[in-house]
Amino acid sequence: MNHYHQFSALALAMLLSFGSQAKPTPQQLEQSVSQSLPQLEQLYLHLHQHPELSYHEKQTGQRMAAELKRLGFDVTDNYGGYGVVGIFKNGDGPTIMVRADTDGLPITEQTGKPYASTVTTKDKDNNTVGVMHGCGHDIHMTSFIGTAEQLVKHKSAWKGTLMMVAQPAEEVGGGAKAMLKQGLFSEFPTPDHILGLHVSASLPAGQVGITPGYALANVDSVDISVKGKGGHGAYPHTTIDPVVLAARIVLALQTIPSREVSPLAPNVVTVGSIHGGSKHNIISNEVKLQLTLRSYDPDVRLQQIAAIKRIVKGIGISVGLTEELLPSVYVHSDETIPSTYNDPQQTTKISDSIRSAIGSENVVEAQPVMAGEDFGLYGLTPEKRPITIFWLGGVEPDKYQRVIESGKQLPSLHSSQFAPDYPLTIKTGVRATTASVIDLFNGK
CATH class of the missing domain: 3.30.70.360 (Alpha-Beta Plaits)
Incomplete structure (x- = not known):
């Protein structure tokens, strides 16, 4: 009888141990992200209302650094300009880098939203210009922090080193160059996998588009x-x-x-x-x-x-x-910005992870576009690490359907009228990225 109880206790301990290492189910992850969503929405609204132009992202960088420090990351700020690098070591395993861009655009917002940016500044010619996150970088940063939070919260499900990179000056093609030149892959662990996302103004919120091979120009x-x-x-x-x-x-x-x-x-x-x-x-x-x-x-x-x-x-x-x-x-x-080539093998794995997390019906194969993104530089270093960037749908679903049926055009990225459906977009971005990173850590 004593042996039975000892065996039962051991079996229970093993089951508990196994359970603590298990990846959260899609339902568990959705619930966990939903609990964090009110705070993430407040972060988004703050970032949206306080945009900063390329090479001037001082306050934005400070906020990213503070958020990562709060989550327990070892943080280096003012890197490659106002870039931020957060390192979270969680045992032996691969190093995975998640990147978000932080700069706004010289656009006067005309969305009519109560939280619209009213920021103005002087451009290089001393003209007063509006400033707006017209390319969705506020969504990128919020999803980035939400992902970091979920990965720390579920750290029992993975082992390795998480590298969070908040990159400045993407809009002028200078941020990735500056961070790499300063030593991003030598002063910090060289990543084995690199992942990013970009808001899409032509996909409904709740969906993700992904392109193996050449994705951007x-x-x-x-x-x-x-x-x-x-x-x-x-x-x-x-x-x-x-x-x-x-x-x-x-x-x-x-x-x-x-x-x-x-x-x-x-x-x-x-x-x-x-x-x-x-x-x-x-x-x-x-x-x-x-x-x-x-x-x-x-x-x-x-x-x-x-x-x-x-x-x-x-x-x-x-x-x-x-x-x-x-x-x-x-x-x-x-x-000059090089083309972005999504490593096909890694991109297929990430696509499978996202399908599992948010449902296959919400993942589509996107077509390559002729827009540019300096994210591609991270895959062109001598180490030739695999990179993947995916599109995160940002259009309010009912509006998307109405506009498509009418044959009209949706406001594009860099438009003064671009206003993503931020609660659903952020929630989807965090779920998709978190699930992908956990699977990459676990070799899936």
Whole structure:
């Protein structure tokens, strides 16, 4: 009888031990996140009402650092600018990095929401501009803190090192570069897996979209200076008109995606700005163009740049410009953003985890987009760690359905009218990310 009781006690202890290591069920995780949601909503509203532009995220960084410290993380702030790195060690196991971006945009919010941002600031030209989280970074940060909280709360379900990275200056393509340059993967544990999310303005809240392989594009900003020989508008034959040259260049550049790059290799060449001249009857000496180039394949990016330089030089030569007056091409390498390639194997695992957490009906395969995200840089270091970023639906579901049925357009990201359904969006983001990280820790 005593042996039986001893065996029963041992069996009970083993069962309790096993239970303490078990991953929370989807229902348990949903309940746990729901309990935290009121505090997360307050955090979201604070972040939404206090946006800061790229390279100025001082208060935002301090709030992220304070939230992670509250949860027991070892925190390093002011990293790579106003970036924050939180480390939570929980035994032997892999290192998993979760990243959120923190900067706002120079947009005056026009959502009409009672919690709308009223922040204004001076831009680099000393103009007063509104500031808004028009790209959903406030959602990203709130989901990030909610995920950290759930992973600490359920730390018995995983072993390893959790690395939470709040990254500044994503909108200008500088934050990831700065954090990596300072030593993100050498001063801290090098992650084995890297995960992020981005709000979607074209998916209903409660859903997640995920793309294996190329998900976001290479992005380059390019300036072209088109010079000429100015003069009187009545005597164009005595001039070399840079406005006409610029017009020829704009049209010729469109042959790069349509005739030079393979139609199987997506790419875009957009002339977003053209400025020249001062008066109706004056032929100016110069016209300036500003371009954005987008692609997935790094070789296509190089092909685009080489083609632009060749085309503008050829057009300049064709009208008799001398060497010193030939059009010049300047690529803003400091703003270059590489494409984001979601590691297919890791992305499939994460997709399975999210399906399990929020239901297969709420997970869709998203199409690649030509927008840029410096998240891709984390997968291009010498360590070549696998990365995955997924889309987090943000549109209020009933509104989404009405707009789709009407054939109208939803407000896009970077729109002054973009207003996500934040309670459901945050809840979904926390559940999806938490489940994915636990499974990655456990090798699933």
